[in-house]
Amino acid sequence: MTDFEAIDALLDSARQEVPLPPAGERRALREGLNLSRSQVAQALGVGPSTVGGWEAGREPAGEVRERYAYFLDGARKRLDGTTAAPDAPEQPAPESEEPREPALAPTADPDDDVDTLPAPQPCVLCGQPAVHQVAGFAQHLNPADCGTQPSAPQPRTAPPTSRTPSSTATGSRPDGGGVKVVPAGRRLKTADSPDLIGRAVAAALKAHAGDVAAATAALVKRAIPDAMALLDETRKGGRYDVIAHPWLPDILRKQSARGSDQIWEARPRWTRPELPPGRHEVTALDINGAYLSALKTHLPIGQLEHSTGDQHDRRRAGVHLITPPAWEHDAVLPNPIGSRDEPGPLWVTEPTLRLLLRLSGPKYGLCDPPEIHESWTSGATENLLEKFRTALRDARDRAIAEDDEVTLEYVKAMYSKFVSTMGESNYNRELYRTDWMHIIRAQAFVNLWWKAHRAYDEGLMVVRAMGTDELHVTGDWRAVFPEGRGVTEVKVKDVYTVGDPDPDPEEAGEGDD
Missing domain, CATH: 1.10.260 (434 Repressor (Amino-terminal Domain))
Structure with a gap:
C-alpha cells in the first residue's frame, strides 16, 4: 500500500x-x-x-x-x-x-427522617430557602424546586459574612457548572445485595484454572472499575445521587501538569528528636487498613461554597485556609499538621481542621485554636461511603478468616486505588472528586495521630510516626493495642534497638583512678 x-x-x-x-x-x-x-x-x-x-x-x-x-x-x-x-381535542x-411526586415526601417511609421546619432554612444542596429537612439537612423535597439545576446557579441566601458562591482568586464557577447532588430518597433496595467481590474472585480463579498468582494479578488490574461497580451497588437506597464530575475551585486543581494542587494533607514524617539515655527496644507497628478506615469521614455532599471568617460549622465539610497554631510538643508527639517547614497560612482539609480544633479545646488544651481565613465547604455526612466501606471490610475479614490471599489482595487494591485515583487521574474516569481524595487521605493521617496520642497517653514512648500506617513505640504496646490483622488491630512490622547501653559501673570506676 x-x-x-x-x-x-x-x-x-x-x-x-x-x-x-x-x-x-x-x-x-x-x-x-x-x-x-x-x-x-x-x-x-x-x-x-x-x-x-x-x-x-x-x-x-x-x-x-x-x-x-x-x-x-x-x-x-x-x-x-x-x-x-395543536388542533387536536384536549385529552387528559x-x-x-402527570406531575411526579417528589423524590422524598413528608408522608413517605417514616424511616426517611423527613421533618417540616418551623422556618425556612438554606437548602444544603443549592442554598435557597427550604421548608423541609431530611436526615437533619434542610433541602427541597422536589428536585424541580432545587437551585442545583444545571442552568440556574443561584446565590446562597445567607448573611453577608456567611457562605456565598464567590468568584475569587481561588476559583470561579462557570455558567452551568457546579456539583449537582439531588435528593434521591430511600430508593428501592434489593432483598439480597449481590456479592460482587466473591463473584469476581471465583470467576478469576476459574478463568486462570486455579492459578492463584495469575488470578490475583488479573483482579488487581481491574480493581478500579470493580471498586466503582461496588460503589454503585452500595449507593442503592442512598439518600443522595452523587455527581461524579463536579465543578471544583482552582485550589483543588493541579498548578501544572506534573505539579500538585494547593491542599496540604498533613502527612506525618516525624521522629522523636531525642531519646532518654540507655538502650531501647522499639517495635514498629503496622496499622491495618488505614485507607479503609478513613473512608468514614465527613465528606461534602453538595456544591462547595465559598465563605470567609473564623467560624467553623460542624455540619459542613470541605477545605479551609488557616494559620495553624504553634505546636510545643514536638519532643514527644508529632505536629498535627505534619512535617511542614514553611510558616504562614495553608489550605487544609476537614479532618485536619477538626483535629486542631479538638486539641485546642478544654479536654486536651495542647494548642491554641487555628485561625480560619476562608473555606470551601458544603453540607456533610460521615456515612456517604459507609456501605461501600462495610462491604470491603467484611470481605477483608472473611478473607483473613479463610486464609484467602487472593481476595485479600484484591480488596486491598480496590480501596487503596479507589482513594488514589479519584483525583486528576487517567486511571479512573468514573469519579473525579479531588476534594474527597484529600479528605480521605488526611483522615488516615489523623487516625494515625490519634493512635500516637493514645500510646503516649498510656505511658508508651512514641519514637516515630510515618504516613498512614507506621507507628514506632517502646514499652508494653500489647496492653494498649490489640494485635491481629483486623481493621481495628495492629501487627508487628519490625523490632529493633536504639541508643547506647548503660556504661558498666566497674569500668566507670576504673576510669576515675
Whole structure:
C-alpha cells in the first residue's frame, strides 16, 4: 500500500462524532421518561456515575457515544410523540406526563427522617430557602424546586459574612457548572445485595484454572472499575445521587501538569528528636487498613461554597485556609499538621481542621485554636461511603478468616486505588472528586495521630510516626493495642534497638583512678 493509499484508507475509516444535546437536556430527556441513571447505565453497559458525568457535561466517546446518542434521540422522539397536536381535542395527560411526586415526601417511609421546619432554612444542596429537612439537612423535597439545576446557579441566601458562591482568586464557577447532588430518597433496595467481590474472585480463579498468582494479578488490574461497580451497588437506597464530575475551585486543581494542587494533607514524617539515655527496644507497628478506615469521614455532599471568617460549622465539610497554631510538643508527639517547614497560612482539609480544633479545646488544651481565613465547604455526612466501606471490610475479614490471599489482595487494591485515583487521574474516569481524595487521605493521617496520642497517653514512648500506617513505640504496646490483622488491630512490622547501653559501673570506676 502506498502512502497515499494509506491516507485514503485512514480518511475512509474516520467518522465524525455523533452530536449530543446539551448536558441539561440529556438529564431532562431521561427524567421525562421516568428512567433512573441505573436503568440507562445498564442498557448502555456503563456505570450510573458515568451517566451522571455525561449529564453534568462530560463527553462520551467511541461506540458508547453512538449508543448514548441513539438513546437520547429515541427519548426525544418518544416524548415528542406524547405531545398532543395543536388542533387536536384536549385529552387528559397520560400518566407519564402527570406531575411526579417528589423524590422524598413528608408522608413517605417514616424511616426517611423527613421533618417540616418551623422556618425556612438554606437548602444544603443549592442554598435557597427550604421548608423541609431530611436526615437533619434542610433541602427541597422536589428536585424541580432545587437551585442545583444545571442552568440556574443561584446565590446562597445567607448573611453577608456567611457562605456565598464567590468568584475569587481561588476559583470561579462557570455558567452551568457546579456539583449537582439531588435528593434521591430511600430508593428501592434489593432483598439480597449481590456479592460482587466473591463473584469476581471465583470467576478469576476459574478463568486462570486455579492459578492463584495469575488470578490475583488479573483482579488487581481491574480493581478500579470493580471498586466503582461496588460503589454503585452500595449507593442503592442512598439518600443522595452523587455527581461524579463536579465543578471544583482552582485550589483543588493541579498548578501544572506534573505539579500538585494547593491542599496540604498533613502527612506525618516525624521522629522523636531525642531519646532518654540507655538502650531501647522499639517495635514498629503496622496499622491495618488505614485507607479503609478513613473512608468514614465527613465528606461534602453538595456544591462547595465559598465563605470567609473564623467560624467553623460542624455540619459542613470541605477545605479551609488557616494559620495553624504553634505546636510545643514536638519532643514527644508529632505536629498535627505534619512535617511542614514553611510558616504562614495553608489550605487544609476537614479532618485536619477538626483535629486542631479538638486539641485546642478544654479536654486536651495542647494548642491554641487555628485561625480560619476562608473555606470551601458544603453540607456533610460521615456515612456517604459507609456501605461501600462495610462491604470491603467484611470481605477483608472473611478473607483473613479463610486464609484467602487472593481476595485479600484484591480488596486491598480496590480501596487503596479507589482513594488514589479519584483525583486528576487517567486511571479512573468514573469519579473525579479531588476534594474527597484529600479528605480521605488526611483522615488516615489523623487516625494515625490519634493512635500516637493514645500510646503516649498510656505511658508508651512514641519514637516515630510515618504516613498512614507506621507507628514506632517502646514499652508494653500489647496492653494498649490489640494485635491481629483486623481493621481495628495492629501487627508487628519490625523490632529493633536504639541508643547506647548503660556504661558498666566497674569500668566507670576504673576510669576515675
